[in-house]
Amino acid sequence: MKVWQCVVCGFVYDEAAGLPAEGIKPGTAWADIPDNWACPDCGVAKADFEMVEL
Amino acid sequence: MKPIVVLGSGLAGYTLVRELRKLDRSVAITLITRDSGDYYSKPMLSNALAQGKSAGALVITAATDMASQLDFTLLQNTKVSGLDREHKQLQTTSGVIGYDRLVLALGADPIRLPLQGDAADAVVSVNDLADYAKFRGAIESIKQDASHIAILGGGLIGCEFANDLATAGYVVTIIDPATHPLSSLIPEHAGKQLLEPLAVLGVTSRFGVAVQAVNKQSTGYALTLTDGSTLHANLVLSAVGLRPRVDLARSSGLVVNRGIVVDAHMCSSDASIYALGDCAEIEGQVLPYVLPIMHAARALAQVLTGKDVRVDFPAMPVVVKTPAHPIAVLPVARDAIGAWRILANDPEIKLGIKLGFFDAQNLLRGFALTGEYAAERSTMTKKLGESEI
Numbered sequence: 001m002k003v004w005q006c007v008v009c010g011f012v013y014d015e016a017a018g019l020p021a022e023g024i025k026p027g028t029a030w031a032d033i034p035d036n037w038a039c040p041d042c043g044v045a046k047a048d049f050e051m052v053e054l
Numbered sequence: 055m056k057p058i059v060v061l062g063s064g065l066a067g068y069t070l071v072r073e074l075r076k077l078d079r080s081v082a083i084t085l086i087t088r089d090s091g092d093y094y095s096k097p098m099l100s101n102a103l104a105q106g107k108s109a110g111a112l113v114i115t116a117a118t119d120m121a122s123q124l125d126f127t128l129l130q131n132t133k134v135s136g137l138d139r140e141h142k143q144l145q146t147t148s149g150v151i152g153y154d155r156l157v158l159a160l161g162a163d164p165i166r167l168p169l170q171g172d173a174a175d176a177v178v179s180v181n182d183l184a185d186y187a188k189f190r191g192a193i194e195s196i197k198q199d200a201s202h203i204a205i206l207g208g209g210l211i212g213c214e215f216a217n218d219l220a221t222a223g224y225v226v227t228i229i230d231p232a233t234h235p236l237s238s239l240i241p242e243h244a245g246k247q248l249l250e251p252l253a254v255l256g257v258t259s260r261f262g263v264a265v266q267a268v269n270k271q272s273t274g275y276a277l278t279l280t281d282g283s284t285l286h287a288n289l290v291l292s293a294v295g296l297r298p299r300v301d302l303a304r305s306s307g308l309v310v311n312r313g314i315v316v317d318a319h320m321c322s323s324d325a326s327i328y329a330l331g332d333c334a335e336i337e338g339q340v341l342p343y344v345l346p347i348m349h350a351a352r353a354l355a356q357v358l359t360g361k362d363v364r365v366d367f368p369a370m371p372v373v374v375k376t377p378a379h380p381i382a383v384l385p386v387a388r389d390a391i392g393a394w395r396i397l398a399n400d401p402e403i404k405l406g407i408k409l410g411f412f413d414a415q416n417l418l419r420g421f422a423l424t425g426e427y428a429a430e431r432s433t434m435t436k437k438l439g440e441s442e443i
Contacts, residue, residue, distance in 0.1 A: 007114050020429070021430060021431070021432050022432055034090055035377045040432060041373050042345050043349070048329050
């Protein structure tokens with residue numbers, strides 16, 4: 001399980017936790033999130049995320 | 055043809071250039087920045103310490119790489135001294151730069167409190183990456199002591215820094231004359247939810263008092279508060295708000311209020327000059343948050359390519375990154391008519407609190423979600439305008 005961070009606003013997506021409030025189940029890999037998904041904090045597209053080491 | 059000139063390399067300036075390039079691959083763009091122009095995420099400045107990120111590690115893309123990726127002319131470390139609207143040119147330390155259209159994405163300056171004492175100038179603010187690098191240097195040099203950091207201001211940035219610094223092992227005190235944290239965003243019973251989770255991390259909260267004076271001591275500083283008490287700190291960090299940078303606009307005769315006054319096309323009182331981001335006042339609103347900047351930048355990119363597009367802001371919740379107790383807010387205007395109502399509050403398990411702001415017709419217009427309720431911000435946003443929550 002990896003952790004990703006939005007390069008615009010710092011929003012963190014933790015694959016283990018998922019985003020249940022957004023309909024993304026815990027354990028959902030980044031690769032399985034649809035390409036039209038956008039950061040809930042700032043609205044940037046999936047392509048604008050990068051992986052962070054946590 | 056002269057270029058579109060963008061003044062500023064923050065989120066507003068770079069997002070505009072990125073969106074503009076998506077729409078027009080050939081228009082000439084020049085970006086002028088007073089610093090290096092390296093691209094970084096400003097919201098991360100108040101969250102980077104606990105993640106172990108240095109200032110350098112926060113640079114996502116170097117300015118020169120941005121320039122080649124997005125095909126613009128980059129003028130780094132360039133200060134602008136004048137704007138000649140009649141001849142459509144800027145006087146800069148890199149020479150006179152003509153423009154076809156000019157976008158002011160200048161940002162905002164930290165507000166400095168008028169403090170007494172011989173160390174008032176030693177109070178630091180963190181408003182950009184260079185400030186952050188200095189701040190990191192300063193806190194690392196005091197780390198050996200029982201290092202105590204005083205934060206002036208318990209708003210969004212102050213609370214985020216408090217959480218970040220406390221997580222990294224510093225002893226933190228927040229001082230704010232307001233009654234509760236995040237006082238400009240949320241009502242008292244929501245703001246106070248943050249106090250205990252921060253206290254658990256070792257943050258002392260001093261609300262209802264202000265700092266009067268900062269004086270030098272043999273190690274660190276002595277702060278004198280308005281209730282007569284004193285406090286020792288190794289470092290004093292100010293986070294009391296931002297003031298839009300309007301000097302260039304004002305001195306060139308553009309209409310300026312709190313920010314540079316622009317309409318829904320981000321157009322100022324000069325048809326060739328636009329403003330965006332923290333320096334702009336869009337239809338009466340100064341909105342210094344990520345989401346409004348992204349929306350305004352996208353709309354302005356379309357305007358600059360000749361489309362008649364007005365920025366249409368959706369409901370834009372603000373997220374306070376305090377991992378000890380996360381908070382999501384959809385703020386309401388200070389003069390909004392209506393009342394806050396508690397929608398959920400579980401005192402047993404201390405999840406936090408869920409508040410809704412209802413207007414005269416009993417329709418949901420805003421919300422404050424703390425703790426685990428913060429995760430409900432998308433659901434709550436969808437319920438705006440409804441009465442059954």
